[in-house]
Amino acid sequence: MRRELSVVGGGVVGLACALAAADDGWTVTVYDAGARRRAAHVAGGMLGCFGEGHPGEGELLDVAAASAALWPDFLTRLGDPAVRTADSSILLGVSSTDLAYLDEQVRFVRGRMPDVDLPRCTGNRLRRHESALARGTAGGYLAEGEGAVDNRLLLAALTRRFEQAGGTIVTDTVDDPTALTGDQVLIAAGLGSTALAGLVGADVPLRGEKGEILRLRRTRWSVPPPTHVIRGRRHGRPIYLVPRADGVVVGATQYEALGPDDRAPQAIGVAELLADAIAVMPGLSTYELAEAAAGIRPSSVDGVPVVRRVDERILIATGHGRNGIALSPWTAARIRELLNHPEREG
Template identity: 75%
Template sequence: MGRELSVVGGGVVGLACALAATDAGWSVTVYDAGPSTRAADVAGGMLGCLGEGHPGEDRLLDVSSQSASLWPDFLARLGDPAVRTATDSVLIGASSTDLAYLDDQVAFVRDRLPAAALTRSTASELRRAEPALGRGLVGGYLAEGEGAVDNRLLIEALTEALREGGAQIVEAVVDDPTALPGEHVLIAAGLGSAALAAVAGAPVPVHGEKGEILRLRRTRWSVPPPSHVIRGRRHGRPVYLVPRADGVVVGATQYEAQGPDDRAPQAVGVADLLTDAIAVMPGLSSYELVEVAAGIRPCSADGLPVVQRIDDRVLVATGHGRNGIALAPWTASRAMGLLA
């Protein structure tokens, strides 16, 4: 009783950790520097691990699988069914080479997760599940249980749950986490976590990877948004289409950021995303392009999230890369274990 925790960072990871602590009886204050600092504001919101498993990332797949098992209870805790936008995914290749890549990816996942619900399917079979898929595609897989959330509704639901639980959310930029009140301090400030950890005496090496997303809105003349997450591969380039209530989020570009303020979308990335998305789902050509944005994801050297103690008082949770939202429940669980 009477335990106090200050959380630096108002993104999904920080809010998820804060909610876990609030539910455990901690008095929690979240210091949020605003939407421009959140990688989660520029995200597709894909969950699970089946479509994200890549050969060589064994430990990351294990962590992702553990987090995927925690998502049903996590969503139930939030209590807002609108947060979830899809329950299954389609993995599809535009050519035989693209499909061979997916075959290798799925073989890796099945080797570590034998019970993975991945069904090899022809393009025609996948079109029966998702009729708006293009005719020029070769085939792929249906990934059951591999869903998605609306990233911005998720942040709203986490914020509401925290306030209802008695947590305080303060809009503030923190320069020195050791000056914050409370028995413990959790640094979960994305790319900014490295500098804050250095102030606390233990630098955490993370680097920024930039990625664009597009938000497309359905018009009265458009085909409906997909009911599945669509993970396409075309000419070796990945592209994903993630359902929203009024359209889709398109993404998948990923490259080294040129600094913490490198948030301007690049023309070539946007062009590739639009070209590949429309090839995978031609009906998107009648959608409205309502947002183009770029975000910077904090990445560790080995691709694994950094969730650890800096000292007896300060903890850090960062380095999630492209999996920040998917790994939020796992991170919250691990952070609570460290606090315990």
């Protein structure tokens, strides 16, 4: 069998799969319409697992746990220690109502993963781990091992490792995946996957979920950035702070995008994120607002990624929604399995 693979889409999912295939000896070409459209360029970079354990999303939690186990080897393969920016998370309820919501979420996670270690802490105890958290915080949970990566360093490291492994990236828009050369073709085009899958008879509906996100940079006068990912709830709204070498990423809103070009941040999203971030960690008020951006998450209907074989030549990996970075090693492992054992079902 000749082993040539064409990948449509050079986002985090396409690149992770492309690197895995190149490592297995496939000759891989990635076709990408443009890096500016990659959701992972704006993302927070949380490697969510327990923090993503929302009641009703059991299958997604299982996939997230499986992917979390693959991250250490994935990071070793990338070979850049700066990619990882946090090792653990604090799940935080700002008020007692927010904490009660979190209690439900953790009850669900424990029901699905009985051995999970998620100690519940008072606000004061959490402040021993992150001294800049606001006084009066109701409390939360410590999620050891649930870390984060720098999304942009991750994309750069993936690109570098893929090219070093002999892979090629072509900047081009693919209109018809069946016209590509290669024994196998992987559609990993984020939101663009629906139209491409339709051309090969596969129905893959996706929702575009827009999200605003901010980058705050520490100044000489500021408190240091947190060392944990802080995943909080305030007034019922989710808010997270993800450490970076020079500051913190603050995310993220989530609502239906008006269309694929609806990528400008709205004032209200930015205002709420800033207010919630400063309420969680008041010292952030002296940080510089370095960037306000928005991206669109390609989300499947049930929240579980679509990773499967379409026919004997075409595979698909899309629909990762709010977790595409966290789930990329799991996705790459699934695609690797389907490529190397074409007789297996997706």
